[in-house]
Amino acid sequence: MTVSPEILTVEHLSMRFGGIVAVNDLSFTAQRREITALIGPNGAGKTTVFNCITGFYRPTGGGMRLVHDDGAAFQLERLHDFRISKTAKVARTFQNIRLFPGMTALENLMVAQHNPLMRASGFTFLGLLGAPSFREAEARAIDFARQWLERIGLVDRADDAAGNLPYGDQRRLEIARAMCSEPALLCLDEPAAGLNASESAALSELLLAIRNDFGTSILLIEHDMSVVMEISDHIVVLDHGVKISDGEPRAVRDDPKVVAAYLGADEDTAIAVMEGGT
């Protein structure tokens, strides 16, 4: 049996807040082991789509299907809250970093491995008695966290409070934390926001490594076009809650509709601008 090439299929997704339609009849797919970028001007509804996929909002219409490598399929709109991460294995980061600032970098990565560790600790009872099987599981978890700290270059600061780390390190730590929950789909909400050029480049490298080495599919919202164009395999463009373009980076960049949306002008003006520019 071959598994479908799409890891995530969003079908006719709609999200209304009272009279405001944030996302209207949106359909797109994210391919397995690819980086799919979701872009669009401010207020286009990108984060709303993210919140629907990761279970923070319950969509008012439509569905989202996620298919694991082993063929297990999940209708995300039917999963409740924390189960999207626990069973469907969708991890996310936040636009404004949400680490546990008073806990160390290592502890942050340990919290991400909560569910397997909880099982290993016999739902606390075995762990309370100091069962050797739990100690082994914990040592493995620490080792896994150490590998991620090495990958993001924070192994020396493992025992420092996450809130004390520089901004760029916090961004990478949040991605590492999401990866420690061993997701099938990693959703990143503006990972390059606030990073300088060299930090952005390091981020691109990290995301490509996640795709290539771990085979994790990535869905990403980003405003930094240098990052988006460099690493994305596929781009979906939203404007006012509607998909206006969908395709490979090159095709999307040359789409007059996209340019119009970003320039805030109508399509004819955009075409004129593009033709004038080239």
Next chain:
Amino acid sequence: MALPVADQPIAKPASTVGFILKKAAISALVALALFSLMIGIRTEAGPSGQLIYWTRFGDLAAIVAAVFVGSILFELLRQWLGPVGTTVVVPPQVSKGLSVAGRLLAPALLIFALLVPVIFYNQRYLLDLGILVLTYVMLGWGLNVVVGLAGLLDLGYVAFYAVGAYSYALLAHYGLPLPLLSTAYPFITVEHLQLGVWSFWVLLPISGLLAAMWGVLLGFPVLRLRGDYLAIVTLAFGEIIRLVILNWQDLTGGPNGISGIPRPTLFGIPLTPGDDGLAAMLGIPFSPTHRLVFLFYLILALALLTNWVAIRLRRLPIGRAWEAMREDEVACRALGINITTTKLSAFAIGAMFGGFAGAFFATRQGFISPESFTFQESALVLAIVVLGGMGSQLGVALAALTMIGGFELFRGLDQYRMLVFGAVMVLLMIWRPRGLVGHRAPSVFLHRERTTIASDMVKEGRG
């Protein structure tokens, strides 16, 4: 590169006399407004119910003058100490010595606690006080799980203390109900089993479990509440339990309470003057102090059990999830942590230790009534946790010692005791706003070295 002279930071000029006088005058004015009615005018009901009042302007003037002078002194003292927040350079030897002393403090306290009944064998008052302090240490450690680790502000902790105490008292009084199958209709008969000398040891775990059950029951309705709203609901829950106990006269005896609660036994051997008592068995003359010493070691053991479990839980996934929940609940959900079970388990564990302490309280007193379970007790335990430094086990023990022991120490001051107590609390909160032990030790290390996290990083319990 040396900075040009002009760019070097210049010390802020010391405040002038005018500034100090102005500040003192404002303080005096506030004092005048506050005390003009409180002290300036004294009112009393006359013999036939009419209002009698007379003025005490002399006292008022004295107070206002005291505030004025005090304000000047305070400001001078503050300037002499330098601006708040300056790093005081401590020689490395001194700071190293302090950290060694800090590490030795907990074992030293433990050894002292173990020796208290030996040292103060003939001073029943001090033994009694020790038992009281340890009860609050245990309550503080129990509440610390809920407030310090999970960050859920619980103002009704005394409810679980009451549930534990009444569970023990009622089950010992009426007997433990045992459902028995029978062949005749209605097929189940309930037998009440009187436990005799084993009452305490059988009912202690049951009281704890019942309290934990109530913890879960409280937890369900407050799952979605945070911060102030959570505090109000827990406060109401504490009052509900007390009012039910007060008004369910048939069962609990209402305001009269329950008396004749069985005393604890040394695993079946009663500590009584009778022939089967411990003293007779050992062939030594009976003394009522024996029971006191036994109670002391019993509560010490219970408190240490609480401490052990709390420290252990903190290093387990559940404890880390509690702390993560305190730091950021939304991020927890995104990582697949079930907030419902995490919250309920924190409530249940905290409540269970409250229940154990309650059962101990009932067996120690031999008599309980709703008066022992007022909001003031909740506030006292919460104050111990906050004063100790949220999440710190040693801090909570020190705070309980200071609050309960210190309160007794000032008994000679009579009505001014509360005033001294309040002043000490205010001063402590100015100097150590994060409690006596205001830093957090990580639960797991990659590099084997002792680091701590300054408290300004750690979130406070806001639900």
